[in-house]
Amino acid sequence: MRKTLTLLAAAATLSTGAFAADYAIDPTHTFATFEIGHFGASVNRGRFDKKDGKITFDKAAKTGSVDISFDVASVNTGTAGFDKHLQSPDILDAAKYPKARFVSSKFLFDGDKVSSVEGQLTLLDKTQPVTLKANQFNCFQSPMLKREVCGGDFEATIDRTAFGVNYGVDWGFPKNVRLVLQVEAVKQ
Template sequence: MRKSLTLLAAAATLSTGAFAADYAIDPTHTFASFEIGHFGASVNRGRFDKKEGKISFDKAAKTGSVDVSFDVASVNTGTPNFDKHLQSAEILSAEKFPKARFVSTKFQFSGDKVSAVDGNLTLLGKTQPVTLKANQFACYESPMLKREVCGGDFETTIDRTAFGVNYGVDWGFPKNVRLVVQVEGVKQ
């Protein structure tokens, strides 16, 4: 009897198309960028160029998972001396903590579209919960790759001091850092 129920459940899942698909991160369309105020006069911006990870997504069941890491030493502000300072032990300590990592815990949906992804961000060995709000999200058939691609543009604001990034707070640099994550994954 148990075997029959298991087979029925499997058949029902297959007939509705409800199963997760794996997506490979497209490195040319996936970046984590940051913005932080600079003495109230301007905004410093940068991004992490090297990344790796995996995505699983089930549109029908409205579930998914993300596990993505960014190489801290790949920080790129367009100013090499600033990049080195960000990599230093004073700020991101890239030598001691070479990866920043986001692991999802839950996908949120608005209708059929992902509206946010809850998860945990690890930076400098400290892990904090974050919610990445989707500014846009879509899946499409790529005319170049001849495969389905899903992706979106997400953002959140973190308190950097919760991760131990305290540099410049005493001088008036803000604690809050805006993170913008663009990601696209190619269905495998």
């Protein structure tokens, strides 16, 4: 009887097509960028060039999970001196805290499209909740890779002081940092 129930459950799962699939982050199409005001005159921007991670996604069940890490020492603003200062103990302390990490198991949908991802961001060994709003999201059959690729552009604004990044606050630098994440992942 137990075998019959297990087989029926498996058949029901097969008939709905509900399968979670694993996706590997495509590093050539995945970037985490940040923006912070600079004395109200301009906006400083940068990105993290080294990243890795995976996504599990089930379109039919509208569920998923994300685990993506960024190498803090790979920060790139286009100015070597600024990069070095961002890596220093004054700001990101890359030697002591080499990774920033976003982990989630809660995808929210608008119809069949991911509308946001709620998760936890860890930076400088401090973890805070962050919701990444999807500005766009799509899955497609890649003509080059001959596999399905899912991805989107996401954004969130964080209070950097919640992570202990307090440099320049007393001088008037804003606490809020805008994060923009471009993510594409290839079905495995």
